[in-house]
Amino acid sequence: MNFNNKPIWLKVRFNIGEKYSQINKLLVTESLNTICQRSDCPNLVTCWNNGVLSFLLLGNICTRSCHFCSIQNGTPNNLNLLEPYKIANTIKKMEIKHVVLTSVNRDDLKDLGINFWLKTIREIKKSYNSTIETLIPDFQWQQKPISLILKEKPEIISHNLETIPRFLKQVRITAKYERSLSLLKYIKTKCDIRTKTGLMLGLGETEVELLNTFQDIRKANIDILTIGQYISPSLKHYEVQTFITQKQFKYYKNIALNMGFLFVESNPLVRSSYKAYKHIRY
Template structure:
């Protein structure tokens, strides 16, 4: 079934195939590791894996939240794999990954919301490899002490996605809050010199004025890096696509954001949070 009816040609992508993809996939299966690449059905998976770039998904692949835009399964998560940080670090070293993105499902079921695994993973990667790190964190319900622990480990980039404009946040990010997410990004920049990053999706029903106002709010929070991509519905049960934004419009928003002073802006229909992530540390 087509959940993104009349998808335009610029959103057509090739299925991932080939030796590089197979090698990475087999290694991940062997180590029982998850990636956001596969769990979120990223359209860039084939390109990224071909180049040896991937984003690890910590704390399992079942989320305690039920965001209407996300392909990750919602339900009761399995028991935490305490060996996950070591396995990820070993895989990063084996693959000779120069820049790794770490993200996770929301684990609101845990007392520490998974922060111990986050910290251990960053430390283990730094211990055995020279890879730079982007930590794409959940909101940890806005608990600043937990976010401070991530800051203390000093990954090269800390990112947290706003996903959409304020008006649509409650519709697509049911358990999240726009203001809370923005305050997290402000806090990171206030407490550190670490590069900050966020992303939004288009095609959810936002207006141009809302997009521009959101870009202004993001820049006011001193965020360095911005990603803008087209929303695609994972299934018929997810929030429906309201419109397909043209590449020309994405370019318009990119130029506008660059004029505002963002350090890096990735803006085209196929952009996702980790798109060209390795370029953002340069």
């Protein structure tokens, strides 16, 4: 499919406001990373203007090379030990009402980066009364780091499946479908924190495969589901097979809601953090 041949509903016009400009200036000054920028999120300006930010922890270089992701992979730089404090300070200065924390995978670190996660969450809670969603990596499917996140009691814990089982190996490389489901299911057995996952459409999945995946996710007792259109970051990444219509996204949303999900975000521009601040209110 032609990389530049996007349908009109995927073309976004940005209305840059004062809040966006202030946040952007502060992020540059503090040398902080956001997944909003690193993933070229189409909702970046809208979220920032609404006071919602998604920080990328542990630098901006990932030790894995997933075929859907725009984040640079390779050998990461040394940790910026001031990052947790700078993130907390930025949230306080800009009065960020809801923050999403995510990170690159740091398989090179002995603790897989969990202590940095914990430090950041604690500094945010000390600095400002912001609600927190932790969009966690798999931590190599080890229970200890996940249990430590649970003890910090974020409002939402999320971990993205990204796609149906048939494409997982091609798209996420090291991931395993059942293990990711088990990770989210484990969280629910230990606490009543809301859980969330996200799927990308347009990789070649069939409707039957997608609905079966919905059912698997619901059986894992996951509360919130986000569904959006996959957009290939470059010609070197996994190629978009289909652009899903807005009508089809609405159809999938209704099916998912009828399955019992607490909240479903489903349209072509949806990304993991889309309207994330609303998910704590239901």
